Amino acid sequence: TLTRDGNTTYFASERDGGFGGKDLYMSIKQSDGTWGDAENLGPAINTELDEDAPFFDSGSKTLYFSSQAHGSIGGYDVFKSNFKNDDWTPPESLGYPINSGADDIFFIFNSKQSRAYISSMRTDGIGNYDIYVINYVRPSKVILVTTFSNDLKPKDLKGIVIGSSKKDTINVSLNGKNDFIYNSEEKYKMAIPQYNDNVKVVFEFQTPESYGFFPFYQEVNYDMVVNWKGQLIGYKTTVYSAFFDIEKELKKNKNRVGNLKVEEEYSVFIKTLKPDGGKLQVYTHINYIDTTTVPLVMVNTTKNNTKTVEVLSRNPNAFKTILFDFSKSDLSVEAIADMDVVVNYLNEHKDLNMEIVGHTDSKGLNLFNSILSKKRATQIREYLILEGISGKRLKALGMGESQPVAPNENADGTDNPDGRKQNRRVEFVTIFAK
Numbered sequence: 001t002l003t004r005d006g007n008t009t010y011f012a013s014e015r016d017g018g019f020g021g022k023d024l025y026m027s028i029k030q031s032d033g034t035w036g037d038a039e040n041l042g043p044a045i046n047t048e049l050d051e052d053a054p055f056f057d058s059g060s061k062t063l064y065f066s067s068q069a070h071g072s073i074g075g076y077d078v079f080k081s082n083f084k085n086d087d088w089t090p091p092e093s094l095g096y097p098i099n100s101g102a103d104d105i106f107f108i109f110n111s112k113q114s115r116a117y118i119s120s121m122r123t124d125g126i127g128n129y130d131i132y133v134i135n136y137v138r139p140s141k142v143i144l145v146t147t148f149s150n151d152l153k154p155k156d157l158k159g160i161v162i163g164s165s166k167k168d169t170i171n172v173s174l175n176g177k178n179d180f181i182y183n184s185e186e187k188y189k190m191a192i193p194q195y196n197d198n199v200k201v202v203f204e205f206q207t208p209e210s211y212g213f214f215p216f217y218q219e220v221n222y223d224m225v226v227n228w229k230g231q232l233i234g235y236k237t238t239v240y241s242a243f244f245d246i247e248k249e250l251k252k253n254k255n256r257v258g259n260l261k262v263e264e265e266y267s268v269f270i271k272t273l274k275p276d277g278g279k280l281q282v283y284t285h286i287n288y289i290d291t292t293t294v295p296l297v298m299v300n301t302t303k304n305n306t307k308t309v310e311v312l313s314r315n316p317n318a319f320k321t322i323l324f325d326f327s328k329s330d331l332s333v334e335a336i337a338d339m340d341v342v343v344n345y346l347n348e349h350k351d352l353n354m355e356i357v358g359h360t361d362s363k364g365l366n367l368f369n370s371i372l373s374k375k376r377a378t379q380i381r382e383y384l385i386l387e388g389i390s391g392k393r394l395k396a397l398g399m400g401e402s403q404p405v406a407p408n409e410n411a412d413g414t415d416n417p418d419g420r421k422q423n424r425r426v427e428f429v430t431i432f433a434k
Contacts, residue, residue, distance in 0.1 A: 001108075003057035012052045020048035021304040024065055029128065045081060045385065053106045065093065066105040074101035078118065084211045098134060105129075140182040140210040140243070142218055145263045146174040149223040152195065159192035159200075159220070174220055177263060184210040194287045195222045195235040203239045203283040219265050224407070225286055233405055234288040240270045241281040275412035282411040287424065315346040322380065322426040326363070329375040331383060339380065342428060343387045353393045355429040356380050361420035362408040374398025376426050 001081050007029045014021045015038075023046040025038040040091055045051060047069035053076075055064040061083050070091045077099040079091035093099060103123040109116035148154050159172035163182070167418040170180055172193060176328040182188065191200040207216075218241050225234040231233040246266050275282040322335045331339070332361070346354065360369040360378035377396035385391050401408075406419035 001049075001055045001057055002272050008056075009035070010054040010063065010400045011038075011113075012054065019043060019046040021050040022028070022052050023070075024051045024054050024063075040087060044090065050076075055106075055108045056206065057109075063088070064094075064107050065091075066103075073099055075103035075121070076105045078104050078107040103129070109134075111426040139185055140207045141215040142180040142182050142217050143263065143266075144172065144178040144180060144220070145267070146176070147221045147222070147267055149221060149310045152222055152224060155172065155195065156193075157193050159190060161188055161190050163188050178217075182216075189387075190239060192220055192237065192239075194237055196287065196289070199221055199287075201237050201285045201287075205239070205241045205281050205283070205284075206279060208243045213352070214245040214247060216244070217270070219244050219261075219267055221267075225288070232289065234286050236284060238287045238411075240268070242270050242279070243281070244279040246270070254411045267384065284407070284411055286406055286422075288406075288418070323421060324376055324426070326361075326420075326424065327372065329372060329379050331379060336383075339383060339387075343384060343389065346384070346389050346393070349430075352383075353431045354395070355431065356384075356394060356396050356426060357429060358396070358425055358426050359399045359403055360401050361423040363420065366400060370400035372398075373400050380426050 002008070009022060009029075010026050010028060014022050014378055018040060018160050018329055024041045026041060027035045027038050035235065040046060041063075044062070045065070047067065049068035051065055053066045056062070057064070063083070064078060064384075065078050066078050068076055070077070071093065072128045072279045073093075073096075073116065078094045080094060081088045081091045083089075094107070097203050098104065098118065100114075100120060100122045102123065104118055104120045104122075106119040107116060108118075118132050118134060119129045120132055121129055122132075144153075146157070154175060157174035159173055159174055161182075162168070162417040163183060168183060168186075168188075172178060174188070184207060186209065188205055190203045190205065192203070193199065194201055200434055210216075218239065221238045221240065221410040223236045223238065224232055225236050226232055246269065250265065252267060270280065273280050321340065322331070322338060323332075324335075325332075342354075356374035356377040358375070360373045360376075362369075364372075374396060375398070381391070382393045384394055401423070404419075404423045405425075407416050407424040408420050408423060410416050
């Protein structure tokens with residue numbers, strides 16, 4: 001093997017004067033281009049058994065070689081030693097799985113140290129000495145950015161990332177770009193605050209085996225959740241973990257947008273992909289706004305003293321939404337308690353009528369869900385009539401699964417029980433009685 005500058009060579013020889021068997025030697029190129037005398041690397045490297053197949057990494061000044069000694073676990077094993085203070089450090093075994101119970105020899109790696117090759121006689125081979133490739137696992141370099149969608153004002157939020165060993169704790173600033181190092185093939189938890197409060201949302205993700213020198217990309221995205229009328233009902237937090245060479249994939253796109261910043265382009269790109277659980281992991285959490293203290297209606301008075309009442313949205317901004325168990329239309333104890341608020345309000349506002357609008361999640365046939373949603377609304381209408389509210393003021397409607405306020409499925413296509421729970425509901429709309 002030659003050093004990078006080509007001026008020093010390391011080789012194995014069985015010549016006289018060695019320590020026994022094959023020894024490792026070095027020779028330095030002279031000014032006239034010839035090679036100088038061979039110098040034995042000494043007793044730190046050479047033993048009474050055989051040392052062979054030297055490979056020198058000029059960058060780290062590390063000598064890799066195979067030896068039958070130095071505590072080999074079977075035949076030739078690969079060792080490494082550094083040249084420090086004019087001597088070689090005690091050889092260290094590269095260990096399993098590079099070394100095996102058979103001969104392992106002629107170890108060498110590429111210039112990036114991302115891939116190595118070795119010749120070995122291990123039992124799973126085809127013949128005698130087979131050539132094996134070794135992919136080096138490295139810590140994962142990660143770019144993490146935070147984005148705010150739909151005109152949300154950026155906030156200086158703080159989060160934390162904790163590795164499974166709990167020794168790797170990383171503080172996260174969610175107001176810009178972060179550069180991190182994650183361990184290869186490790187489970188992590190990311191705890192980040194929701195947009196509208198300081199309650200932490202915890203996402204779990206796992207880094208893949210990392211061999212390359214390219215950075216991975218993560219994004220924390222804050223977004224608004226609106227109902228069918230475009231009114232705000234909550235905030236969504238999404239974490240995208242793109243554990244692949246995103247720049248390489250973007251180069252394949254002929255319609256690549258050239259006027260965006262790198263992170264902006266990455267952000268657009270990952271939102272066009274489907275999660276695969278490995279290379280692209282997507283996790284979403286929705287925090288619905290508690291609006292039980294919001295005024296029930298807004299009354300405007302015109303110059304001629306005529307009152308008009310704005311129709312409130314079909315969401316908890318009007319009254320607290322009544323939720324139902326899966327495939328059920330029965331009122332729970334909690335729902336009955338919430339209905340008392342509706343009864344009292346209608347008794348206080350005799351000039352208002354009400355639409356009672358039922359909804360379902362996406363499980364089941366459309367026809368079944370349409371009937372079930374109308375049944376839920378009718379159940380509440382009948383309860384209000386029993387409480388003394390005139391049936392003429394009440395109208396029951398069923399929307400089936402057509403107006404979800406939360407995703408019934410996660411981004412990766414798996415079931416979202418929390419989202420479906422929010423969709424199994426009845427909401428109220430108050431209308432000024434003509």
